[in-house]
Amino acid sequence: MTLAIFDLDNTLLAGDSDHAWGEFLVEEGIVDAETYRKSNDRFYQDYLNGELDILNYLGFALQPLSIHSMDKLLEWRATFMDKKVQPMLLQKAEALLNSHRERGHTLMIITATNRFVTEPIANILNIEHLIATEPEMVNGRYTGAIAGTPSFQEGKVTRLNDWLSANDETLEGAWFYSDSHNDLPLLKKVTNPIAVDPDPTLEKHARNQGWDVITLRE
Numbered sequence: 001m002t003l004a005i006f007d008l009d010n011t012l013l014a015g016d017s018d019h020a021w022g023e024f025l026v027e028e029g030i031v032d033a034e035t036y037r038k039s040n041d042r043f044y045q046d047y048l049n050g051e052l053d054i055l056n057y058l059g060f061a062l063q064p065l066s067i068h069s070m071d072k073l074l075e076w077r078a079t080f081m082d083k084k085v086q087p088m089l090l091q092k093a094e095a096l097l098n099s100h101r102e103r104g105h106t107l108m109i110i111t112a113t114n115r116f117v118t119e120p121i122a123n124i125l126n127i128e129h130l131i132a133t134e135p136e137m138v139n140g141r142y143t144g145a146i147a148g149t150p151s152f153q154e155g156k157v158t159r160l161n162d163w164l165s166a167n168d169e170t171l172e173g174a175w176f177y178s179d180s181h182n183d184l185p186l187l188k189k190v191t192n193p194i195a196v197d198p199d200p201t202l203e204k205h206a207r208n209q210g211w212d213v214i215t216l217r218e
Helices: 008-012 017-027 031-049 054-066 070-088 091-102 116-126 154-166 181-187 200-209
Strands: 003-006 104-112 129-138 141-147 173-179 191-198 211-215
Touching: 003 008, 003 091, 003 181, 008 017, 008 091, 008 104, 008 116, 017 031, 017 054, 017 070, 017 104, 017 116, 054 104, 054 129, 054 141, 054 181, 054 200, 070 116, 091 104, 104 116, 104 154, 116 129, 129 154, 154 181, 173 181, 181 200, 191 200
Parallel strands: 003 104, 003 173, 104 129, 173 191, 191 211
Antiparallel strands: 129 141
16 A cells, blocks of 8 residues: 555644644643743744654643543543634645545554544544554553653654554555654655645755645645
8 A cells, every 4th residue: 555644733734733732721721821831832942943852741741631530631622622623724635635545545644742632633634544642541541651652753753664564564655744854754764755834944955855845724
């Protein structure tokens, strides 16, 4: 099969679902507004700068999941999807996904954002295969820790290779769409790397390498 792989945040979405979840927690009064917003914004800037300490960030981002019941988390997530995610959906992204479906490609999202946030987004986009950072769960509750390798930078390559081995597949002919220079390790591995509304670092690299550069924004 031919894989069509997509980053999620600022690629298929007109925004960052991970950062938006943090904003949602602040706006709903679930976390301390001042301290949480400052940290959320600082980590996001570190990500944009290519300087994110992923383990430090995940310790921050997953902590709220560990102190609330699953029922309450799911209730909040449904509201988050309506308030924050729905406005980020892009018609051009939907058209792009459909163009790959029509060619018989197998669609996948690979994202550093955790599965709790991203799984319902993948469902909305009707993408079966999702590789996301996995929050650890014990006895039906999140622990605040991660399980396995975060799917970030080189970790995306590691996690995808694990998936390919488990499914007896290869990257032959594969596509990968991303906005971020953090995804260069995986972009360099595929046959068809595509820069989508790229950050300046990725755009420069893409144009130097002769990669396609596209926009999905309205």
